[in-house]
Amino acid sequence: MNRAIFLDRDGVINEDSGYVGKIDDFKFKDGIFEFIRFFQQYGFLIFIITNQSGIARGFYSEDDFKVLTNWMLEQFKLRGIEIKDVEFCPHHPDITGACSCRKPDIGMIVNLTKRYDIDLASSFLVGDSLRDIEAGKKAGIRKNYLLKGNLLDTLDEIVAKEKF
Numbered sequence: 816m817n818r819a820i821f822l823d824r825d826g827v828i829n830e831d832s833g834y835v836g837k838i839d840d841f842k843f844k845d846g847i848f849e850f851i852r853f854f855q856q857y858g859f860l861i862f863i864i865t866n867q868s869g870i871a872r873g874f875y876s877e878d879d880f881k882v883l884t885n886w887m888l889e890q891f892k893l894r895g896i897e898i899k900d901v902e903f904c905p906h907h908p909d910i911t912g913a914c915s916c917r918k919p920d921i922g923m924i925v926n927l928t929k930r931y932d933i934d935l936a937s938s939f940l941v942g943d944s945l946r947d948i949e950a951g952k953k954a955g956i957r958k959n960y961l962l963k964g965n966l967l968d969t970l971d972e973i974v975a976k977e978k979f
Contacts, residue, residue, distance in 0.1 A: 816934035819899075820854045821924060821951065824865035826943030827962055828887070836867075836875025838886050846966035848894050853970055854939070855896060857979045860931055863901040864923040864950075870905035877905055902926055918942075919949035924956070939977075941969065 825831040830842045851861055869875050884901055891898050902923035904916040916922030928935060939958045940951035951959035958977065962969050 816932050817860050818858065819860040819862055819927070819931070819933045819938040820851075821862050821864050821927070821938065821940040821956065822851075823918075823942040823944070823947045824863050824901075824903075827941055827966075828863060831943070834869035834872070834874045836869050836879045836883060838883055841883060841887065843890070844966055846970070848891075848896060850966045850970050851891070851896050851898075853974075859939070860899045860933070861897065862899055862927050862931075864918070864927070865901070865903045866918050866946075867903045867905050868907035868910075868917075871907040871910040880905070899931065900927060919946040919953065921950055921954040924950060924954040928954070939973070
């Protein structure tokens with residue numbers, strides 16, 4: 816089984832400036848490349864799981880999201896980083912109704928776990944909201960970290976607590 820790290824997008828991968836759906840609005844968070852390289856060097860599969868209610872709200876389209884995602888993945892690749900997969904939830908309960916993929920539900924994590932044979936007990940989740948952490952716990956991920964500030968400070972916190 817594979818170890819993985821699940822990362823929220825807006826607020827962890829990039830600055831959360833509100834409904835980021837276009838390349839021009841996307842700014843990588845300081846330290847994200849070093850943060851991901853750390854886990855990659857230990858053989859973790861890297862996944863992004865992201866609620867994208869901006870699609871349901873009509874702020875940008877699913878095609879816009881895919882263009883941005885492909886650009887983002889290329890930026891990682893240019894830096895020697897492989898993001899194994901990206902799962903997203905385009906729903907919002909007030910607009911599209913309930914779904915099983917929107918965090919804090921676990922649909923995105925379940926899909927990736929089945930597809931990539933992931934050992935959730937030895938995997939990590941890093942998010943910037945309590946709904947991210949709740950999703951990780953509900954899915955069976957034991958190592959859930961709430962990003963409170965700098966990514967590299969969070970990495971130092973993880974390294975101090977965990978064995979790799």
